Amino acid sequence: MCGIALLASGIRIDLSSLHIDSISPSSKTHLGFSFNDLKAALQRRGPDSLGTKKLLLLHSNNSNSGNSWVSSVNEEAHVLENGSNLSESFAELVFLGATLQLRGVTPVIQPLVDSSGNILVYNGELFGGIEVGSDNNDTEILMQSLGKCCSQEHRTTYNFNGHGKGSVPDVLSVIKGPWAIIYWQESSKTLWFGRDAFGRRSLLVHWPTMEDPRFLLSSVSPTSSSLQDFEVENGTSGIKFWEELSCGIYTMSLDATKSDGKFLGEMQKHEWTNVMLKELIEWERVSIEPKPEELNFSRSKTLSAELDMTSASLGPTHASVSVLAQNVLTALRESMMRRVSLHSIYQAVKFGARQKETVPVAVLFSGGLDSMILAALLDECLDPDYEIDLLNVSFDGESAPDRISAKAGIKELRRVAPLRRWRLVHIDADLSKLTWETKHVLSLINPADTYMDLNIGIALWLAARGEGWICEESSNRIDEDKHVNYTSRARILLVGSGADEQCAGYGRHRTKYKHESWLGLHEEMKLDMQRIWKRNLGRDDRCIADHGKEARFPFLDEDVIRTLLDIPLWEVADLDQPSGKGDKKILREFGSRIARESNRKNFGSNRAANQASAGSVVINVPSYFS
Numbered sequence: 001m002c003g004i005a006l007l008a009s010g011i012r013i014d015l016s017s018l019h020i021d022s023i024s025p026s027s028k029t030h031l032g033f034s035f036n037d038l039k040a041a042l043q044r045r046g047p048d049s050l051g052t053k054k055l056l057l058l059h060s061n062n063s064n065s066g067n068s069w070v071s072s073v074n075e076e077a078h079v080l081e082n083g084s085n086l087s088e089s090f091a092e093l094v095f096l097g098a099t100l101q102l103r104g105v106t107p108v109i110q111p112l113v114d115s116s117g118n119i120l121v122y123n124g125e126l127f128g129g130i131e132v133g134s135d136n137n138d139t140e141i142l143m144q145s146l147g148k149c150c151s152q153e154h155r156t157t158y159n160f161n162g163h164g165k166g167s168v169p170d171v172l173s174v175i176k177g178p179w180a181i182i183y184w185q186e187s188s189k190t191l192w193f194g195r196d197a198f199g200r201r202s203l204l205v206h207w208p209t210m211e212d213p214r215f216l217l218s219s220v221s222p223t224s225s226s227l228q229d230f231e232v233e234n235g236t237s238g239i240k241f242w243e244e245l246s247c248g249i250y251t252m253s254l255d256a257t258k259s260d261g262k263f264l265g266e267m268q269k270h271e272w273t274n275v276m277l278k279e280l281i282e283w284e285r286v287s288i289e290p291k292p293e294e295l296n297f298s299r300s301k302t303l304s305a306e307l308d309m310t311s312a313s314l315g316p317t318h319a320s321v322s323v324l325a326q327n328v329l330t331a332l333r334e335s336m337m338r339r340v341s342l343h344s345i346y347q348a349v350k351f352g353a354r355q356k357e358t359v360p361v362a363v364l365f366s367g368g369l370d371s372m373i374l375a376a377l378l379d380e381c382l383d384p385d386y387e388i389d390l391l392n393v394s395f396d397g398e399s400a401p402d403r404i405s406a407k408a409g410i411k412e413l414r415r416v417a418p419l420r421r422w423r424l425v426h427i428d429a430d431l432s433k434l435t436w437e438t439k440h441v442l443s444l445i446n447p448a449d450t451y452m453d454l455n456i457g458i459a460l461w462l463a464a465r466g467e468g469w470i471c472e473e474s475s476n477r478i479d480e481d482k483h484v485n486y487t488s489r490a491r492i493l494l495v496g497s498g499a500d501e502q503c504a505g506y507g508r509h510r511t512k513y514k515h516e517s518w519l520g521l522h523e524e525m526k527l528d529m530q531r532i533w534k535r536n537l538g539r540d541d542r543c544i545a546d547h548g549k550e551a552r553f554p555f556l557d558e559d560v561i562r563t564l565l566d567i568p569l570w571e572v573a574d575l576d577q578p579s580g581k582g583d584k585k586i587l588r589e590f591g592s593r594i595a596r597e598s599n600r601k602n603f604g605s606n607r608a609a610n611q612a613s614a615g616s617v618v619i620n621v622p623s624y625f626s
Contacts, residue, residue, distance in 0.1 A: 001550035002110065002139075003042030003098040004121035004203075005218040006182045006193070007035075010057075010091035011254065013208055013215055013265040020207055020267075037222035039096065041443075045219060045545040046098030049109040053119055055184060057091040057263060059256055071186070073113055091254075091263040093191065095182060097121035100548050102491060104137030112143045117186035120146065123201050123219055124179025127338040127557070130171070145171050146183060168192050169249050173274035176558050177338075182217055191265075193217055194249040197272065197281050198556055199533020202541040204242040204447070215252070215265070217245070220542050221446040223439075242447045244538045248272075280561050283526045287568035289518040298570055305589060324567050325589040328560070335557035336377045340492065358385045360423070362490035362549075364463055365390035366402040367409030369587055370496035370505075374554060375409070378494060379417045387421040389488040391463045394428055425488055427468035434458065444542045453539055460543040464493060464551075493544055497536060498555035501528040502564050503584040504573035510583065513575040522569055529561075 043050045054074040097110025103125075112120045126138040130145055149168050168185065178200030183192040195203045206216035221242050249272070252265040272278050290298070301322060340361055361382060365371045371390075378388060390410055394400040403426070410424040431438075438458065445457040466488030472479045500506050504513075504525060512524040537553075544551040554560065564572060567586065574582040581588070 001045055001100040001102070001545045001548070002121070002123040003045035003096075003219045003545070004110070004123045004180065004182055005038055005042055005096040006121075006191075006216065007038075007094040007096075008091070008191070008215040008252075008265075009213075011215065011252075011263045011265040013252065013267060015207060015267050017266070017268050033222040038218065039098075041220050041222040042096055042098040042218070045548065046100045046110075047548040048099050048101045049107065050098045051096070051109045051111055053095045053111045053113060055093040055095070055119060057093070057254070057256075059090070059263075071117070071189070073117065073119065093184065095119050095121050095184070100491065100545075100550060101137070102550060103132070104140070105135045106137070108137045108139055110139065112139065114143060114147050116147060117184075118143070118147055119184040119186075121182045122179065123203075124175070124181070124196070125177040125339075125552075126175060128176030129174035142171075142175075146185075149185070167273070169270045169273050172249055173272045173277055178553070178556075180219065189254045191252040191254070192249065193245075193252075195245060195247055195533075197247050197277055198529075199244070199247045199537045200541070200553055200556060202538040202545075203245045204538075205245040206242055212241075218242075219545070221443055223443045240447065244447060244534050247533050276562070277558070280558060280565070281530075283529050283565065285522060285565050285569055287570075288522045290568065290570040294568070295570055295574075298568075299574065302574070302585065302589075322589060324571050325586055327563055328567070328586055329590050331557070331560045331563040332373070332554060333377055333380065335554040335560050336374070336381045336494075338557070339494070339552045339554060340378060340382050358383075358387070360387040360389045360488060360490045361492050361494070362389040362391050362425075362466065362488055363494045364460070364496065365392050365406055365409070365424070367392070367405030367407070368402075369584060370499040370555070372409050372413070373587060373590075374494050374496055375413055376416065377554070379413070379420050384419065387423065389466070389490050390422065390424045391466060391468075391488060391493070392424060392426060393459045393463050394426070395431055395459075397428060398426075423470050423486070423488075425466060425468045425470055425486060426483075427462050427466070429458075429462055431458070437461070440546075441543060444546055445539050448539045457539060457543045460540055461546060464544040464547040464549045466490065466547070466549075491549055493549045493551050495540065495544070495551050495553055496555060497540065497553045498529075498532070498561075499584065499587065501525060501532055502555065502561065502572075503587055504575060505584045509573070510575050510579070518569060521573070521575065 039050060039052075055071055056074065057071050095111040097112075099108060099110050101108060110121050112122075120139070120143045122139045122142055124138075126132050126142065130138075130141060132138045132141050146168060149166050149171060168183070172179075172181070172194065175196070178196055178198075180195040180201040180203040181193060184190075185192060193203070195201055202219050204218050204221060206212065206214070208215055249270040251268050251270065253268070255264050255266075256262065272281070305322070361378060363371055363375050363378060365375065375388065375390060382388070390406065390413075392403060392406040394403040397403070406424060410422055413420075413422055438454070441454060441457045441461050444461065445453045448457075468486060469483045470486040472482035472484050502525065504510075504521060506528070509521055509524055513521040516523075541551055564586070572586045574585050576582060577585070
């Protein structure tokens, strides 16, 4: 996980191709923060290093200069706070990169600058598409791949798995894994930026306005000293300085006019070049509406499996499951392996010798179906030397439903995997006493602004902080009556996002199915997946990363998404069946063997978050703290 940002000043930007009005004086609120505020916010995400590079663009009177302007890169950036006083003959682009290093064997400090003058800040993981050696850092490998796009001689020979000939969109389109990127391509004087097709990494944008003419990109909104001044007008929050950047690949192509030397930036959005990725984005399923005989056959198989379950041994690898469920299980296991294999966890160098740091890996844990599946698969895929922290947040102590199910869940996991050291981290909180934390999370969820976003954000932020208590262990026995303060040191946090969206786990899916049958259900699930970047993932990334932790989403692996789309919808979910049975049917087929004790419920945060109107009320910041 990293924090990245760009501040671009002195450029007259054309946004017409993006259909964005950048000059509307009343559509945005000026958000007061300093350059140091931005650096501080980024370094919370990337505590291992922080670097800046300033690219200065200068109008040249040299007729031999092709573009009539030259560029130079400086190590340290002296930044104008609003860009309004910058000379019209100058423009500057300031790149910032704060790094949480999780891969490679040598420290990497961003921004990276290569010998051609290209500049890269990157927040993401290469889980596939571009090969990364076990001792390599993926940001450095990506820099090399992008560098080959810059010279024409490479463009005719550099090929990514048959997809294109090595343009920047070709490189980014084949990446498997989450990413957000800001990249200056010196040969074409072009700024590339964007985020992956599902928005698994945050990237916020401030389009130029009359109040603030800069073009800004950032992983996170800095905490603003003017937060108390925000008000709600006409039902919407005044915190409109930032927007979630829509998923995709963008460019700002720079040029300087010959008449007055002003710098012009033309924005453009590019198409993905990977056909398979386009299919995932479109999220079309071949088999949506079953014939009566198909549905009857499916239900008979489910009934037979339920009868067999009573005698089957627990555990997703030993119980008998259907071929379709086995395909999903295999895809999830491979997804987990990519996310926790040893070469994907940074090996620190201490005292001149390489030593393996076995800090725990953590799971956001409710004890429900999704988190139990993640915990069980993590145990299968993770080296035995690693401990697993199960992070459980409660605002109602030991009586909270998710706390009860989490305690039942860890008992089952200890029974299934007794050789693993499991810790259930009890994270207790009282919302009425979280005044500072709430203000801080309000900044993190920005531009999201509803009470539901705030409540989810606080829970994620507390979970990622990892401060709580565990039951005392002695002689391999757990004493539940003795509590010990504990703070998780995990840097990787596995989250079950995407399971409900892809497997019809939300209450609104059942409502849509009731009124519009299978096709309506499919369209609702498709809508959820195509807006998950805006409603969930950017917010979740910002809240978790604020503690220097990286969220990883095994259910949102490209191969898992493809596998689920290849399965007929009625095999994924059957919402004629009761809650806790028909929803997420395909996951229950193998997951219930380890989650049965903790998933016999129809309550908790997911249901609460889907009430028709409770969570969608916009936050009135001043009154919230009054």
